[in-house]
Amino acid sequence: AQKITQTQPGMFVQEKEAVTLDCTYDTSDPSYGLFWYKQPSSGEMIFLIYQGSYDQQNATEGRYSLNFQKARKSANLVISASQLGDSAMYFCAMREGGNQAGTALIFGKGTTLSVSS
Amino acid sequence: EAGVTQFPSHSVIEKGQTVTLRCDPISGHDNLYWYRRVMGKEIKFLLHFVKESKQDESGMPNNRFLAERTGGTYSTLKVQPAELEDSGVYFCASSQDLRGGRWETQYFGPGTRLLVL
Numbered sequence: 716a717q718k719i720t721q722t723q724p725g726m727f728v729q730e731k732e733a734v735t736l737d738c739t740y741d742t743s744d745p746s747y748g749l750f751w752y753k754q755p756s757s758g759e760m761i762f763l764i765y766q767g768s769y770d771q772q773n774a775t776e777g778r779y780s781l782n783f784q785k786a787r788k789s790a791n792l793v794i795s796a797s798q799l800g801d802s803a804m805y806f807c808a809m810r811e812g813g814n815q816a817g818t819a820l821i822f823g824k825g826t827t828l829s830v831s832s
Numbered sequence: 833e834a835g836v837t838q839f840p841s842h843s844v845i846e847k848g849q850t851v852t853l854r855c856d857p858i859s860g861h862d863n864l865y866w867y868r869r870v871m872g873k874e875i876k877f878l879l880h881f882v883k884e885s886k887q888d889e890s891g892m893p894n895n896r897f898l899a900e901r902t903g904g905t906y907s908t909l910k911v912q913p914a915e916l917e918d919s920g921v922y923f924c925a926s927s928q929d930l931r932g933g934r935w936e937t938q939y940f941g942p943g944t945r946l947l948v949l
Contacts, residue, residue: 719874752940759835760923760940806875819865819877819891820925820938 718742719807719823726828728797735782736792736826738807748810749790750820751781755803763805766790797830804828834858836941838924844947850912853944857906857926864907865927865938866899870920878922881907914948921945 720739728734740749751763766774766781774781782791794801804827808820837856845851857864866878878897879889883904892899896915901907911918925938 750937757942758841758921758945759942760925762937762939765937808875819880819888820867820875821877822867822875824874 718821719809721807721823721826723826726826728830730832731796733795734797736805738790740788740809742811744811750808751792752806753803799830802830836924836926836939838941838944842945845914846949848913851914853909853922855907855924861926861928863927865925866909867923868920916948919948
């Protein structure tokens with residue numbers, strides 16, 4: 716079974732609108748972290764935001780926020796006030812396990828976001 | 833501060849040839865990871881170094897892949913002999929020592945696009 720599911724292959728949004736990129740995860744580990752990365756057409760993977768399973772509040776970083784619903788096992792990325800430069804592929808990823816060094820990230824297949832003017 | 837760099841950015845080789853990919857992590861980062869994205873699939877973990885030691889190489893597909901990190905600085909990933917199914921994007925990521933922390937952030941390089949013909 717897939718551990719990280721991103722059901723939206725592509726999303727389209729207009730500038731200045733908000734957009735939600737979906738991510739659901741599957742783990743039996745009580746301690747895990749959830750990450751979002753952005754990959755523009757230039758290819759580099761840019762870290763955006765992180766949420767720990769024990770964090771009480773949803774993570775926010777500027778225009779990015781993570782809508783963490785633990786019971787539903789979802790960690791959706793919300794981008795407010797979209798900009799043309801937000802057009803990219805977005806990956807949701809998870810790390811399982813507690814205080815262990817270097818646990819690998821498990822990635823979803825990604826969602827391509829296109830922002831139009 | 834310089835980010836993770838990878839060389840070459842692109843490589844086109846014939847089946848049976850050897851290719852060596854290089855990754856320079858962020859200075860001071862003890863953890864170094866290799867990941868791979870095969871066309872249309874998720875990004876998958878290959879292996880993890882802490883300094884010069886291999887901590888986890890459970891994701892290495894077979895013994896045609898050899899990773900090294902002599903001196904605990906840069907790392908190389910050699911594919912010998914290359915097969916068609918090795919085509920994909922190879923990402924390197926690095927992170928700081930996890931001592932005292934639990935959820936380190938992995939910073940990715942731009943990837944090496946490998947095409948085996």
